[in-house]
Amino acid sequence: MSERDRPDHENPEFGQVERSEWDSEEAGTGRYEAQQASDADEAVVELGEFPPISELESVDLSDVDPALGDPKLVAEMVAAQRETHVEVGEALMQMRDVTMKFGGLVALDSVTFDIRRGEILGLIGPNGAGKTTCFNAMTGVYRPTSGSVAFDGVPLGRLKRNQITRRGIARTFQNIRLFGEMTALENVAVGTDARHRTSVPGALFRVPRHWREEQDALERGMALLEFVGIGQRATEKARNLPYGDQRRLEIARALATEPKLLCLDEPAAGFNPSEKSALMDLIRKIRDDGYTVLLIEHDMRLVMGVTDRIVVLEFGKKIAEGLPVDIRNNPAVIAAYLGVPDDATA
Amino acid sequence: MSTSTSATSAAAAKSPGPVGVGDRLRLWWNQLSRPAQWGVGLPIILLIAAMPVIRPPLLTTPDTDFGAVMAQFGMYALLAIGLNVVVGSAGLLDLGYVGFYAVGAYTVGLLTSPDSPWNKTGADGFLSDKWAWLAVLPVAVAVTAISGLILGSPTLRLRGDYLAIVTLGFGEIVRLLADNLENTTGGGQGLSGIAYPRVGVTEANPFGIFSIGNTAEPFNSGLWWFWLSIVLIIVVLMFVGNLERSRVGRAWVAIREDEDAAEIMGVPTFKFKLWAFVIGASIGGLSGALYAGQVQFVVPTNFNVINSVLFLCAVVLGGQGNKLGVILGAFIIVYLPNRFLGIGDYKYLIFGLALMIMMVFRPQGLIPVRQKLLAYGRKIWQAAGRRSREEQS
Ligand SMILES: Nc1ncnc2c1ncn2[C@@H]1O[C@H](COP(=O)(O)OP(=O)(O)OP(=O)(O)O)[C@@H](O)[C@H]1O
Ligand SMILES: [Mg+2]
Numbered sequence: 090m091s092e093r094d095r096p097d098h099e100n101p102e103f104g105q106v107e108r109s110e111w112d113s114e115e116a117g118t119g120r121y122e123a124q125q126a127s128d129a130d131e132a133v134v135e136l137g138e139f140p141p142i143s144e145l146e147s148v149d150l151s152d153v154d155p156a157l158g159d160p161k162l163v164a165e166m167v168a169a170q171r172e173t174h175v176e177v178g179e180a181l182m183q184m185r186d187v188t189m190k191f192g193g194l195v196a197l198d199s200v201t202f203d204i205r206r207g208e209i210l211g212l213i214g215p216n217g218a219g220k221t222t223c224f225n226a227m228t229g230v231y232r233p234t235s236g237s238v239a240f241d242g243v244p245l246g247r248l249k250r251n252q253i254t255r256r257g258i259a260r261t262f263q264n265i266r267l268f269g270e271m272t273a274l275e276n277v278a279v280g281t282d283a284r285h286r287t288s289v290p291g292a293l294f295r296v297p298r299h300w301r302e303e304q305d306a307l308e309r310g311m312a313l314l315e316f317v318g319i320g321q322r323a324t325e326k327a328r329n330l331p332y333g334d335q336r337r338l339e340i341a342r343a344l345a346t347e348p349k350l351l352c353l354d355e356p357a358a359g360f361n362p363s364e365k366s367a368l369m370d371l372i373r374k375i376r377d378d379g380y381t382v383l384l385i386e387h388d389m390r391l392v393m394g395v396t397d398r399i400v401v402l403e404f405g406k407k408i409a410e411g412l413p414v415d416i417r418n419n420p421a422v423i424a425a426y427l428g429v430p431d432d433a434t435a
Numbered sequence: 436m437s438t439s440t441s442a443t444s445a446a447a448a449k450s451p452g453p454v455g456v457g458d459r460l461r462l463w464w465n466q467l468s469r470p471a472q473w474g475v476g477l478p479i480i481l482l483i484a485a486m487p488v489i490r491p492p493l494l495t496t497p498d499t500d501f502g503a504v505m506a507q508f509g510m511y512a513l514l515a516i517g518l519n520v521v522v523g524s525a526g527l528l529d530l531g532y533v534g535f536y537a538v539g540a541y542t543v544g545l546l547t548s549p550d551s552p553w554n555k556t557g558a559d560g561f562l563s564d565k566w567a568w569l570a571v572l573p574v575a576v577a578v579t580a581i582s583g584l585i586l587g588s589p590t591l592r593l594r595g596d597y598l599a600i601v602t603l604g605f606g607e608i609v610r611l612l613a614d615n616l617e618n619t620t621g622g623g624q625g626l627s628g629i630a631y632p633r634v635g636v637t638e639a640n641p642f643g644i645f646s647i648g649n650t651a652e653p654f655n656s657g658l659w660w661f662w663l664s665i666v667l668i669i670v671v672l673m674f675v676g677n678l679e680r681s682r683v684g685r686a687w688v689a690i691r692e693d694e695d696a697a698e699i700m701g702v703p704t705f706k707f708k709l710w711a712f713v714i715g716a717s718i719g720g721l722s723g724a725l726y727a728g729q730v731q732f733v734v735p736t737n738f739n740v741i742n743s744v745l746f747l748c749a750v751v752l753g754g755q756g757n758k759l760g761v762i763l764g765a766f767i768i769v770y771l772p773n774r775f776l777g778i779g780d781y782k783y784l785i786f787g788l789a790l791m792i793m794m795v796f797r798p799q800g801l802i803p804v805r806q807k808l809l810a811y812g813r814k815i816w817q818a819a820g821r822r823s824r825e826e827q828s
Contacts, residue, residue: 254701268692283701292681303810
């Protein structure tokens with residue numbers, strides 16, 4: 090998918106142009122000046138500084154596969170393998186009147202929205218608004234109390250979670266959930282396995298197809314680690330990675346399942362401004378590689394800068410949906426965030 | 436919402452920590468080529484195999500036959516490897532593992548003992564005396580695998596404590612069946628005259644080298660069973676290794692680490708848990724079949740549920756998830772009570788204490804795990820090893 094196919098409002102530059110306006114409204118974000126804007130176009134993302142690499146476990150990428158030294162080839166290896174025949178902009182995920190109750194608590198109240206192919210959709214709202222619950226309803230972690238979720242034209246209904254993943258939805262977790270005792274590369278390999286067919290008999294007798302799939306796990310795994318910027322830490326246990334690298338690893342692991350839709354739950358939580366800006370680049374890069382992205386994020390500057398459209402939740406209800414520029418000026422949204430009483434904004 | 440700040444990322448950038456002898460050894464081993472690993476490993480295996488022949492004075496068991504002890508070690512090592520797949524890799528707490536050991540042993544017993552109504556040896560059976568044991572060996576493995584499937588299909592939907600309780604029940608049920616179905620299993624009397632590989636028949640050894648009657652020093656029946664079990668251990672280790680270094684092993688460890696996350700990442704968790712159970716069960720059954728052949732006699736009391744705990748001890752002491760570790764654990768469990776006979780009655784006390792001490796000071800076990808879960812992982816390790824050697828020089 091190329092830049093040309095994208096409707097105007099999905100131009101990644103769009104949000105950036107006018108975000109200073111929002112910055113001045115959002116107390117506290119104004120002090121992050123756009124010092125990072127310059128490296129926005131760099132091919133390989135350097136997310137912050139690398140901590141000292143453990144002498145024992147660092148990997149020289151070109152030793153593993155010479156192709157990994159070349160960012161272009163890496164991007165090619167990482168890019169979504171599946172052909173997307175459908176026009177950009179058509180609905181990929183349809184949430185229809187989704188209601189989710191926990192006992193008496195209504196976490197989602199008849200929420201309806203679409204995610205369109207090739208866009209970065211922002212999902213925002215104050216704490217406890219139901220954003221994560223929305224993710225969980227999409228990825229099969231919870232079954233909606235009522236309403237329907239359809240992905241790629243197929244209702245997810247009673248599909249198992251791993252089947253939903255293989256249909257093409259991948260996610261990260263708000264509170265990181267990596268496989269701590271596994272190395273970074275092995276974590277990503279688990280993701281690539283979602284596309285592998287051989288099972289116990291194939292592995293037991295090492296049939297040729299199994300070798301090919303293992304080769305794929307290694308190559309695509311390494312390429313993904315390189316893509317998110319942690320290639321050198323491939324053999325370190327996920328548990329021992331610094332916090333930021335763990336978040337990046339979660340993204341790589343989710344991408345490894347070759348999703349059509351990538352759901353990121355507060356990927357920038359706990360990042361400093363420069364890390365956030367690098368992450369924004371990474372998210373755009375992911376979208377440009379042909380993925381659709383759903384992004385939950387609290388940092389307004391990041392959301393406004395990177396998303397094509399935004400859905401706003403408050404107390405489980407959708408209160409607004411639209412382009413970043415409209416959302417920014419929407420009185421209901423401002424009220425939800427700044428706590429202005431309803432009657433004052435009406 | 437997360438309250439972490441970038442300060443955490445600085446704190447998490449910990450220094451590599453001290454590099455111990457074990458780590459250096461591991462690194463060195465990992466970057467060896469496959470032939471080189473065999474070149475180092477084979478002499479070590481041969482040396483271990485020769486122990487009952489050499490009988491080093493301090494190492495041997497003065498009060499029991501060392502060959503027989505090593506044979507028992509071989510069987511326990513198999514059990515530990517099998518249980519390790521279930522507990523160590525997939526993280527499923529199975530307290531009834533002895534049940535599979537019993538199923539394997541009783542399958543051989545029921546098919547080849549003259550006391551059993553299903554005996555297929557002798558005049559009217561189709562199994563020749565010479566090959567009966569070998570012929571029923573795959574049957575025993577298959578029957579145990581099926582019993583694993585039957586136990587696993589309903590119970591693996593349970594998690595944690597529930598699974599432990601149900602498997603505990605299974606172990607006890609198998610023993611009770613063996614004890615009470617007197618018409619088939621011989622009840623408390625057990626089954627005797629079980630078949631064994633009748634090879635190496637000579638004047639001095641009219642029943643062959645594997646017969647319990649072979650008491651020639653040092654090449655007695657125990658030694659031959661030990662050697663047979665070493666061969667089987669190597670075969671099983673290679674198969675289990677193939678599984679571990681593949682998507683199967685990754686799925687198991689992912690399930691152990693975080694079952695929900697694994698499922699959401701596309702791992703069919705139930706399917707792979709069931710595989711772990713079935714594979715663990717068949718290895719247990721294999722060990723049971725060896726045991727039945729070696730002692731030529733099975734009774735229910737050999738399969739008390741408390742044995743499950745002993746097997747679990749071997750796995751946890753040695754190092755959950757580490758195949759080499761659990762073999763060491765099995766050795767400790769078998770060797771110590773035989774070396775110091777006084778321990779016998781107190782062995783559960785001693786191993787229980789040892790476990791508690793381990794949990795405090797070395798919860799990862801004697802040889803902690805460093806699983807390698809990629810078929811092409813050696814490539815990565817060699818790359819890492821090269822880098823670190825270059826940095827040192
Ligand atoms: N499993 C559950 N059981 C009961 N209540 C739940 C459960 N999961 C979420 N909730 C409740 O649903 C509401 C929405 O939670 P959710 O985690 O979706 O909010 P969020 O928008 O992701 O908030 P945050 O920005 O803090 O992550 C909250 O009130 C929460 O307490
Ligand atoms: Mg949340």
